[in-house]
Amino acid sequence: MYYKFFNALVILLLLIGVQFADSLAAQPVEVIKIDGIINPVSAKFIIESLEQAEAENAVCLIIELDTPGGLMTSMRQIVKKILTAKIPVVVYVSPSGSRAGSAGVFITLAAHIAAMAPGTNIGAAHPVTLGGARDTSSTMTEKITNDAAAFIKTIAEKRHRNTKWAEQAVRKSVSITEKEALKANVIDLVVPTVDSLLQALDGRKVELDGKQVTLRTKNAPVIFHQMNLRYRILDKISDPNIAYILLLLGLYGIIFELQNPGAILPGVAGVIFLILAFFAMQTLPINWAGLLLIIFAIVLFILEIKIVSYGLLTLGGIVSMVLGSLMLFESPYPFLKVLQGYIFLIIVVLFILASAIRILREYERGVIFRLGRLIGAKGPGLIILIPIIDRMVKVSLRVVAMDVPPQDVITKDNVSVKVNAVLYFRVIEPEKAIVEVEDYLYATSQLAQTTLRSVLGESELDELLAAREKINRNLQQIIDAQTDPWGIKVSLVEVKHVDLPVEMQRAMARQAEAERDRRAKIIHAEGEYQASQRLSEAAHIMAENSMSLQLRFLQTLGEIASENNSTIVFPIPMDLLTPFLQKQQNGSGVEK
16 A cells, blocks of 8 residues: 555656756747837836846747937947846847947847848947037047947957957948858857747857856747836837927927916926927937927917017917027937928928917917908807918907006096096907007006096086995996997996095195084084073973972972081071062052
């Protein structure tokens, strides 16, 4: 029983070992494709792909290359990574019709194995100063050339390739075909396809970290890697034509936002395009004079929005834009320049778009003229114009609060005063506001000033100060009637402030003071009159009712007693004196 178990265990381990051996034998061959300029994006993609292949223990990394050249800094990063790679790197210039120019020569020579497809070429690696630099002295050129020549020679020596040809490729820009390259020991293989390349690579030995490594590519799985979306986008915008388009689109978006404040989308898109354009310009030979001319053109276009120049600013902007576009990218390589056809096409398209598209808000209307003839008012929303043929004048329908400056007015009673006012009106017929009057705002302001002087000149000062509502209403009716042919509705006129002369202010102050004295005296006299009238009524009541007099007598005694004085009063009732008084009256009558 144990014997059977042991046999089964051995068989299981053998199966596991076979599968493990198959997995070791099935190391992949990874393939990437570089088609275009060598720039920071392609350099980062190659470096990351090589690191991934090393991590996956791939047999080798094949770089399908088709490039006219590129940046020296990006090329040096790629070469440095290839020379220190932990797995073999194969550079394959393909398909037919491809080339390895300029920076591509360095990358091809740095590979452990260099291969080319039929109908391809390699060479022309002379360095060129990029970035619009102006130092073109022979000393500087010689320094750059010598540095590049030394670099390519050391690469060729490390890979045991033709150092003499490599140096000539840098110094004399020589270029050869794939057959000539194979014969001159510049490359190792000429094969038509990737499959034939894998067959040719199988069993070949390469030097890796001082050791001989044999390639096993027969029946090896092939994994093709492509740039992800992020790298593809960044790589495409590094093309001079795309960078130029992004720059103009970004600047146009900013202009459109300034023409139509609040549109938001054009401004946001413009900023994004400008950021992408500036990213691309870091990898391109920018002539800063050309860039400044383009920026100056944009400034002229913006000023055209604010200043009436009758097309002069626009014309200057177009000339500056064309010159700046032609000067923007400075390089002897065609692949690092903008096609002239693109320049004129893009400028024309952007000019048409800038002239054709307008956005009007809810409170705005656009009066359209076509070849000088009035078409009508349009809006709100998106308005499409015919470039050059159509012209639009924007009119706001919101209520305008206009200050009427102080006016010198002589009233009907010959008093000189300064009066200002405020006028509220709005445009209700945009066509009339543009066609019937040259500048409806200025005309309305002047009309309000003259009408204010005229109406107030027919009023006396007292009426001006006391009957403002009537005057305001009269002003509103007159101005509204006169501006009606201009398509303007005046809703309200208010007199704000009346400045009187100093002498008049003093006279009015004295008059007010005299009025206050008169009223005080009248009030005092009325008080005395009412008091005497009340006393008379009280005496009459006391005469008719003796008890009232007696009550008053007792009240008076109480008041006297409460006073703090030394006077003593002895009141005698009148009833006690009555007999004596009567007797005295009778005696006097007898004597008569």
